[in-house]
Amino acid sequence: MAVVWTxxxxxxxxxxxxxxxxDWLGHSLEYLVLAYALxxxxxxxxxxxxxxxWFGASDExxxxxxxxxxxxxxxxxxDLLGAWLGSRLSNKPGSRPVRRPPEDAPKVTPLAQTEFWP
Structure with a gap:
């Protein structure tokens, strides 16, 4: 955002x-990169x-x-067109692996549910 503002x-x-x-191509590319990064x-x-x-409107x-x-x-x-495309490209399916614990991993009880006194 600082680069765009500058x-x-x-x-x-x-x-x-x-x-x-x-210039419109420049606007689209600029906001594509911004929305992708965000x-x-x-x-x-x-x-x-x-x-x-929102930032595109304030920049205008x-x-x-x-x-x-x-x-x-x-x-x-x-700006809107580039931001829309960038936001869609940022989270393509499979782009971020979902980390799940193995099925045989021990279950962890949250500290709030732990009894300290017998």
Whole structure:
């Protein structure tokens, strides 16, 4: 998120201005990576999508105050598209193995249910 915020604080984030439709591709890729990272870190793709979309909206407001940049609903929609795809890719089935104890493992009683006095 800090990288996105830093890039959007510049009038030419990559050193050269991106023309349409390449700027929309940049928005989508940027938020795809963000939502993917959030989804992998938290394991909850719905939350990752929500955070990325919210951050995209706040970033568009931020860009309205940066010289040489403008805020637009189309940019935010491409943020949304990239975030949706990134969140879906973050938790593909089989991407995170589920760890289960072996069937013959001893059952552990939680400490709260343990009796200390006979």
């Amino acid at each position: 890039l959007s604080s510049s009038s030419t984030p990559l050193g050269v201005p991106l023309r349409h439709p390449f 989804g992998r870190a938290g394991g909850r793709r719905g939350l990752a999508l929500g955070l990325a979309v 407001v931020h860009q309205a105050f940066v010289a040489g940049r403008d805020a637009g609903i189309q940019d935010w929609l491409f």
